[in-house]
Amino acid sequence: MIELEGLTKRYGEKVAVNNLSFTVRPGIVTGFLGPNGAGKSTTMRMILGLDHPTAGDVRIDGKHYQQLKDPLTYIGALLEAKAWHGGRSAYNHLLCLAQSNGVPKQRVGEVLETVGLTAVAKKKTKGFSMGMGQRLGIAAALLGDPRILMFDEPVNGLDPEGIHWIRTLMKSLAAQGRTVFVSSHLMSEMALTADHLVVIGQGRLLADTSMADFIDRNSRSYVRVRTPQRERLLDVLHQAGIVVVESGDGVLEVDGGKAEQIGELAAQHRITLHELSPQQASLEEAFMRLTAESVEYHAHSDTSAGPPPQQWVDAWGRS
């Protein structure tokens, strides 16, 4: 378990992390989301004792990082790709880490096997591809067989096969009862991986909620309907107690997954349909709206996404 309490980090005038309090629990994957510059990496560095908080506190299984004996056996982290000596082989790189951290030598072979690098274990790492580099970083994180794992943007620069591999690995680590904390700025990726979400913007906590809850509240499903007999269809739907929202351009939107029912009603009343399509609002859109006001570097000045709707703000405030 990782516990943050009022964690704050200032760099001069800049408040990179602002009074963050949340708990990362075992047995699930917790996604740590926020736009670029939100403070994710700074938070993770403070968890690992690489940066000192200006205020507040962070504990790993109840202790500060500095109090952990052989910290690699408590928490393993992938912070940045290729942070190793390129002249060494993958095996030697991991062996050095094992020897300096009180980890038995046989773990090196085991983790190389886990990440699929056994065949290239004796090769110098400077020739490694991005994907192999990420696998080696993950092998290092797993070396001490820690109960807590932390990954900072682990899928950056990876191909679909590599992304799928990391996703599956994180889920299986959580299924073993470990604490898995993973940062990303991509909601779509997290939607496939995480069970719980912590969202920050400009260093502040914006949401701390289960993924199921986030999806329930934000992925509105509706059916788009177009017909040249609009008035008749509206009457028929109204009589059936189906609520319709008109969205302009002659398009009707019907909340919920009622495509079959609408199609059958239209057929019974001989109403022609030009379109009958189930739709799902994307989570990416919901995330962008939630963080819109806290994005540090806008690509352009378009703020059409606007602030999050008030009901979201209220809902997240409660969770």
Ligand SMILES: Nc1ncnc2c1ncn2[C@@H]1O[C@H](COP(=O)(O)OP(=O)(O)OP(=O)(O)O)[C@@H](O)[C@H]1O
């Ligand atoms: N050593 C530092 N000195 C000054 N400012 C810093 C330092 N490290 C981070 N910052 C600033 O703190 C803020 C948070 O940065 P951080 O790297 O933690 O964000 P992030 O959410 O990880 O972003 P990204 O998704 O781009 O990696 C940014 O404004 C960044 O410029």
